[in-house]
Amino acid sequence: MTKAERRELQERQRAAKAAKTAAGPAAGTPTVNVKGGGGGKLAQPSTPASPAPKKGGTSQGAAQAKALAAAVVTGPAKGAKDAKAAAGVGEDIVGSRGLRIFSHFALQKTAGHVAKGDVHPAIVRLGLMFAEFKVCGANARCIATLSVFKQVIQDYVTPQHNTLSRHLNTHLSVQISHLVSARPMSVTMGNAIRQLKLEISGSDIDLPEQDAKDELCHKIDNYIRDRIIIADQVIQETAMKKIHDGDVVLTYARSSVVEQVLLEAWSEGTQFSVYVVDSRPMLEGKRLLSVLAAASIPCTYLLLPALGSVITEISTVFVGAHSIHSNGAVYSRAGTALVAMMAKQHSVPVVVCCETYKFSEGVQLDSFTKNELAPLGDRFSSFPLTRPRESLTLQNRPNLEILNPLYDLTPPSSITAVVTEVGVIPPDSISSIPLALGRQMI
Amino acid sequence: MAPELYNPASQRLVEALAAKLRRRQVLGSRETALETALVLRQVVSKARFTNIHQLVEIIRDVGRKLVEAQPKEHTVGNTVRKLLHHVREEYNNASKGTVASSSNVFSISKFVLQGQPRKQVTTQKTESALVLREDDPDDPDSFARTLKPVLMEAIQVILDELETVYENIARSAKDHIHSDEIILTVGKSHTVETYLISAAHYHNFTVIVAESGPTYGGHDMARSLSAAGISTFLVPDSSIYALMSRVNKVILGAHAVLANGGMYAITGSLLAATAGRAHSTPVVVCAGQFKLTPLWNLYHEYGALDFADPSSVLGFEDGDLVDTVDVVNPYYDYVRPDLVDVYVTNDGDHPPPSIYRLIKESYDDEDNEL
Structure with a gap:
């Protein structure tokens, strides 16, 4: 999103807010349903635009809201329509017709989140x-x-x-x-x-x-x-020692720690090559790839489905983590579990690089209990240009929902070791780390 | 061998198809099988031969040319093998019908050698009327004249099988899929599509379609399934594992089914099958019998050793990377037999270990190498 677009979004949100506050006194209730289209009520020119947005608005915001409120008086339908459009985006996603097992996934609220209260x-x-x-x-x-x-x-x-x-x-x-x-x-x-x-x-x-x-x-x-x-830095030094001359290292998506480990190992003079595996919806591996290629590390790039073809050539798999649970399960970018599973099947060691502050107490049993959805559509997913956009399905349709889970859970059984700043530990021993560090540290 | 045995028009047809196969203008196992059968019909109808060996040699020659043009489209060879099998069957029935019928006596050794005689694919009604005279010096065309109508019939059987294969596979769909199930499939497969849509007439279920990069065929699949009224979720390949814990069945298509019970399938199938195995989710493969291939997988790594265009993975829009980076984009995955629970074919359901018997029934051993 460019600056201009972001600005536009902000304006729209302000307009929605102004419409809400302007509608407030007219409707008599503080919580007016904006998308209900209280156009008729808004049209009353006698309603003063005086109740400026609550204290949350900055002075600039207040001035703008006033101006917009005036605009609302002259053209009330437009403001309401804007607000409706903003709300409609959210509604499209929230109004899921599909399975209820997916309904608890955190839903995107890109439009329509308005600062409430005293937000800096x-x-x-x-x-x-x-x-x-x-x-x-x-x-x-x-x-x-x-x-x-x-x-x-x-x-x-x-x-x-x-x-x-x-x-x-x-x-x-x-x-x-x-x-x-x-x-x-x-x-x-x-x-x-x-x-x-x-x-x-x-x-x-x-x-x-x-x-x-x-x-x-x-x-x-x-x-x-x-x-x-x-x-x-400690993880880099420890993990680096696991890369030897002639190794073929595989990594999935992009982890800042793994990136540093690979760069550091290369600058130390270890000769190895890297397979970067990537997948939609985020295609983060491309960024890692450009960094590694710039450092002139020999790289091979492939999409996740091709993994089965190359896994036999790999010596070690390095992945990062979003968090790690006390049973040793690693919660990470969706696809990590597949990579770890394939590696484990082919007896390739899977090394997770993870700082201790990512430890999360409690146990998660599968990727369903907690997950997030990546945004719909084209914005965050670069489909190849060789495939025409029209042939792709980028929006929900009747009976068809696009679901982009952002994370998955790698079971401890497919992880060989976790590299932390306190050493290399097997996933089974994760639960002892908070105790060893002193519980209040976590 | 003996190119003069079939006329220039047929030769041109064969060359044209070979070129199309080589350029991948004809893609997909059923398309290639159909095209091959059509070319074979032309070739056989125009061919001049005086005995069975010449006929077999002509068909083999065509087969060899086409298979060399595109060794990865296994159904081309399969169609040729199937025709050869039919040719020999017709010939045996006609020339020594009584001997053939006596071979119906069961014995263990025969069972192992030939596989279980499940059913005679061709009808036996007209054969007894045929009198074959091979290498007749007075009338060299007599052999061809008497055999050709039967051969045309045999090719028609092959074509009919290809025409109706999806419907026949889909017949068992309602028994495999039940209400409120969640099915996962990968990419676009016409067989699986027909299968699911046919099951949707009887049950309400949900399908999760992995889009299968970099072709993203899953988008087409999801669209056509949802248009048929099936509740569909389109997911990226990365979430196969995350969703697998809620999936009741994995249904995949195949590119070719090998004699050991393994298969070549679109990339991503291996991930789905392995993830299914990790979650003890049954893996069902829908494949027509024409995909049965009397080959063994020699190249376990790099799938079928067949690579697609890398620009769909890393396009030229990432210009500076293109020079420095290797890009791998294989067409197919090799899925081991132990990852598959059942093959649903147009001839019933079969577990992977019995695939070799189907192959023994469908083709003659001497044709395995064309």
């Missing part, structure tokens, strides 16, 4: 980036969230008759629920936020506000450094 502008921006998959990947999302939270904390002013250690958490909760409304929270974010809240509630009540804020920001920096950046 940086959070709104981040929310949009999450929703548009501009920031994608467990590590990237966690780092982005924490960095923005530093900004939020610095801009935060403790209200009167309240203390930072008590009130900041409620303030952050509003920000978090906004982010979650954009895209379900990743396990990494959950772990980091839990840690942050623990730090906030534990911060000294007598500390001057600015000092307390600085200390929190410092702790966030430490968390990013220790649990992600240093951890990645």
Whole structure:
């Protein structure tokens, strides 16, 4: 999405909001059904546009809303139609006719998520980036969230008759629920936020506000450094030793850690080649491929269905993870389970690179209990140009639904080892890691 | 051998089909089988021969040319083998009908050698009337004249089988698929499509179609299934494993079924079959009998050693990558016999270990190498 498009989306959302607030007093109820088309009521020119959007709106937003409200008075149908169009996108997806077993998958709400309450502008921006998959990947999302939270904390002013250690958490909760409304929270974010809240509630009540804020920001920096950046470096060094001269390494999709491992191993002078396996809906492997090819590592690129043909040539499989469960099951990009299964069948070791902060307590039994859907359509999926677009099905039709699960769960039985910053461990021993680290760390 | 035995017009037909096969203008196992049968009909109707050996040699020669043009379209060879089998059968029936009938005596050795005599494919009513005179110096055409009508009939049988193969396979669909089941299939297969649509007349079920990159044939499949009123989900290949825990049955199409019970199928079939096995989900393969191939898979790696155009995987729009990166895009997967539970054919359901018997019945051993 270009800047202009994003801007357009924002405008539309503002228009929807303005229409809602303008319709509010006329209808007499605060929650008016916008798509119900209260056009007739809106047409009353006597209704003043004075009730500016709630405190959530920025000053610019308020001004714009006023202007738009005026526009609504002159052409009420258009505003309502815009809002309807915005809502319609969501409705199309939500109104699933298909099986109910898929209905709980987190659904995309790209249009129609409107900032509720006191949401920091940086959070709104981040929310949009999450929703548009501009920031994608467990590590990237966690780092982005924490960095923005530093900004939020610095801009935060403790209200009167309240203390930072008590009130900041409620303030952050509003920000978090906004982010979650954009895209379900990743396990990494959950772990980091839990840690942050623990730090906030534990911060000294007598500390001057600015000092307390600085200390929190410092702790966030430490968390990013220790649990992600240093951890990645340790994993790189450990995993690198598993690549030997003449090896053929296979990887699926794109993991930032695996990418670093391969680049590092190559720069150390190990001679190996890489098979990059990729699949829709995200086709992230292409990005990894261009990075590896730029480093002049010999690469072979293939789509997931071709895996069966090449698996016999592979020495080791390296994959990343979104999170890892206490039974050793790895929750990762959809397709990882297939790669691990095929590798296991051909006695190829499967190595998962995963920082300890991705550990998630509890056990997930299959990919159904928790999953996300990748967005519909063409935007995130590059189909080959050799195939005409018209011959592809890119939209839901009667009896036909397009379903793009984003994650799948690799059972521990098809994983050989997990490389973490505390060492290489078999998947069965994952549950002991939080205990070894001290439970409050996770 | 002996190209003068069939006339230039037939030769041109054979060359034309060979060129089309080589350029992959005729694709798909049924299309190629049909084209082959049509060419064979022309060749046989124009051919001049005075004894059975010449006739067999003519047909083999055509077969060899076509198979060399495109060794990966196994149904071409199969059609030729089937015709040869029919030719010999007709000839044996006509020349020594009484001997042939006496061979119906069962014995274990015969059972092992020839497979179970399931049914006579050809009708036996006219044969007794034929009097064959091979190599008659007075009337060299007499042999051809008497045998040709029967041969035409045999080719018509082959063509009819190809015409009705989908319907015949689909007959058992309602017994295999039940209400509220979730079926997973990969890519586009006409056989599977007909099978599912026929089952939809009796039951309500859901089909998950993996789109099977880089051809994305699953899109066409999903469209035609949903148009037939079947509740359809189109998913990327990557989610096969994720969804498999809810799938009741995996139904696949085949490109060729091999003598050991394994098969060549569109890429992605191996993933689906293996994932099905990992979840103990039955794997059903729908394949017409014309896909039975008396070959053994010699190349376990690289599927059928047949590669498609890499530009559909990594297009020239990724210009700077194209030079530096290898791209692999195989046409087919080899699926081992232990991953398949049953082959649904137009001649009933068969487990993979009994495929060799069907092959023994359909073709003569001496034709395995054309």
